[in-house]
Amino acid sequence: MGNSYVGAKQTTLSQSVVMTGVGVHSGAPVSITLHPADADSGINFLVSKDGKDVEIQAHCDFIKNLTLCTILGSECGAVVATVEHLMSALRGLSIDNVLVEIDNGEVPIMDGSAMPFVRAIEEVGLKDLDAPRSFIKVLKPIRVEENGCWGELLPYNGFRLDVEIDFETPVIGRQRFNSDLNPGVFREELARARTFGFMEQVEGLWAAGRALGASLENTVAIDKDKVLNREGLRWDDEFVRHKALDAVGDLALAGSPLLCSYKSYRGGHALNAKAISTLLADKDAWTKVSVPAVPAHVIEHHSDGHVGDGQGAAVLSAANFAADRN
Template identity: 40%
Template sequence: MANVKRQSTLRAPAVCAGIELHGGNHTRMVMHPAPIGYGLRFVRTDVIDRNNQIIVRPDAVTGVKNCTTLANAAGVEVATIEHLMAALSAAGIDNLRIDIDGRELPALDGSSEPFLKLIEQVGVERQEAPRRYVKVIKPVEVRSGDAFARIEPCERLELDVSIEFPDAAIGFQQVEVVPDVRGFRDRLASARTFARLHEVAALQAAGLSKGGSYDNAVVVDGADVLNPGGLRFEDEFVRHKALDLLGDLYLGGPILGRVTTQKSGHGLNHDLLMALYGDPEAWVFTSMPSGDTPHDITPELQVAE
């Protein structure tokens, strides 16, 4: 399938609300259509005493512990953005104002599927301006111990993700996927975030996972999956890691490259992005030739031309 050639936004506002995974508070989020060149911006509607707009870009990242957090120069933050960002990446959304009345996005079911369904319900509007891609022209790699993340030239975005945990319920898993809207919907979108039981108490002691439950996370204890409904996929864990990677990569906009990660997380994903953009010889801006067909014009995703 070809890459999307034009910028896109939503056809109408889309609303969702729910409990924050880490903060435990109830938040409401509204995604608004935005004009050409606007980019992706979060607006903290609960903040009225200083700049409440947070522009989505790699150098706005201020936290990578258990989720990705952005902040502006005034110190206003928005956290756990990666699941929404993954859905926006797959759907090809470039311009959007995202109003939110709290510090963290709602967890919903712990996956990207609710966000993707919202996008599909309101539809996507193609805009009369070319979409700018970052085309990788030289391999870039970052490492931390036995974990690594690498990106190399490719004519489309491809992900090759592997993880390995001592827990028998997880073990070694690997997934390769082209995360266009169809591949994302079928293989990644519904994969939920996960936690290991012995880590949950430590997370909560650190002020995290206050809103975590079996409704928005998979919990494992050794060889056992504790959720009453079990797993959505046998390899749901690595699929969610690929989902997180896609969301983290989209902080820098649409990328053309093959990304391979092993035992990576938000921190190493961010390091890769910063290493890529920090090397001017590793990438160039490009757009799609006018003859290309948008990759996601399908019956399932309404696209207005």
């Protein structure tokens, strides 16, 4: 891709960018603005509650509900729903600090994938901040299980996903995504994968006042053994790619990028969140490491905001340095 983006420093957006859409659960129009943010501030959501501005940190400590989407909330009762695909885009592109202002309680679903967020972010581009990026380095295996589903965080010099799903419907069946991840892989292999749902569940959701904004514009709909969307699938294994996209966003709720390999079998938001909170609760299982300073002559600055493959290599070398220090 021509750009070598060295991931030693924290990043934010070069300027603010606005997006509009509908909330998949509320069905209501919503506008979000991604603002640049200071180093070490992380990803935060700015919502309004009883006329007051409230910030909600994108961290697993603030998860309120995971039934259908990821809902974060503050102590005062302010909430923000459906954060997962935006979180995935931010983490997938290695963006550390952003303030996400939302006017209507839910991140818009857009086309059901992370690509509209990726495009909006690339429109304004990223900038480095004068602070080293720090990672959560997994030191020992963490395993969580739930009703025949399991997830494992394993020590690894880099970030790797190995996600497998197994559905009865022949439309999906057994699918696996197994790859090292960097912004280039995220953008090309995962970002366009859409969320999916089963028609037999939709009526129940609508009756419960959920999924009111769900449509064939933003969801791959499966009815028994066929896909209802006229345009078909973006990949034959779009389903597992979306699960991997979700995992990137869910693991981002650790608050810092991870150095680990994450394996899951039939996982989802709840399992991914459980893996992260189990890890963070075990202080012997992880440590914080920073990327060592990179000599200036090897840094090539990206000027067009496009996030290329280079960062993956930098993260990998950072991980190797980090391993030496422990």
